[in-house]
Amino acid sequence: MRQQVHFVTLSTADLDAARRFYRDGLGWEPLADVPGEILFFQVGPGVVLGLFDSVKFGRDLSGSDAAASGPALSQTPVSGVTLAHNVEGPEEVAWTVEAMVQAGGRVLRAPEHGEFGGVHHAFVEDPNGVIWEVAHNPGWHVDQTGNVVLG
Structure with a gap:
C-alpha cells in the first residue's frame, strides 16, 4: 500500500x-x-x-446487510483526533481563530506559545465537535514539490 x-x-x-x-x-x-x-x-x-x-x-x-450483521456501528463523536491548519505567523493564528469563532466555532485553547517545538497555536472546536489546531510552527514547511519538511 x-x-x-x-x-x-x-x-x-x-x-x-x-x-x-x-x-x-x-x-x-x-x-x-x-x-x-x-x-x-x-x-x-x-x-x-x-x-x-x-x-x-x-x-x-x-x-x-446490516440486519444480518448485527446492530449499526456506534455514532460516537470524534475523539482523540485533531485536524491542523498551519499558518505563516502568530498574528495569523489569532486572525484565523477569530474567523473560526465568528463562523460558529468554540475556542478550546486560546492562542499561545506551545510546549513543544517552538509552535504558537490554538485549538478551536467546530459545531460538530471536530477539533482544529491552528498553528505557526517555524520548524515546519511545505517545499516546492509539496513535501512536508520538518526541522
Missing part, C-alpha cells in the same frame, strides 16, 4: 451546521455538496475532507 491519504471523512451530526461553519463562515468552496448527505472540500492537492451525515455514515459502515 502506498503511503498516502486521499479522503478524511468525518461523521457529522449536523450537516447544516457544518455547511454554515465551513462554507458560509470560513468561505470554503465545496467540491461537492449533497444536502442531507455529505459535503466535500478539497483541502490540499489530492486531499478531500468529507463531512458525512452521521446517520448515513453509520449505514455506510454497517453495509446493506
Whole structure:
C-alpha cells in the first residue's frame, strides 16, 4: 500500500451546521455538496475532507446487510483526533481563530506559545465537535514539490 491519504471523512451530526461553519463562515468552496448527505472540500492537492451525515455514515459502515450483521456501528463523536491548519505567523493564528469563532466555532485553547517545538497555536472546536489546531510552527514547511519538511 502506498503511503498516502486521499479522503478524511468525518461523521457529522449536523450537516447544516457544518455547511454554515465551513462554507458560509470560513468561505470554503465545496467540491461537492449533497444536502442531507455529505459535503466535500478539497483541502490540499489530492486531499478531500468529507463531512458525512452521521446517520448515513453509520449505514455506510454497517453495509446493506446490516440486519444480518448485527446492530449499526456506534455514532460516537470524534475523539482523540485533531485536524491542523498551519499558518505563516502568530498574528495569523489569532486572525484565523477569530474567523473560526465568528463562523460558529468554540475556542478550546486560546492562542499561545506551545510546549513543544517552538509552535504558537490554538485549538478551536467546530459545531460538530471536530477539533482544529491552528498553528505557526517555524520548524515546519511545505517545499516546492509539496513535501512536508520538518526541522
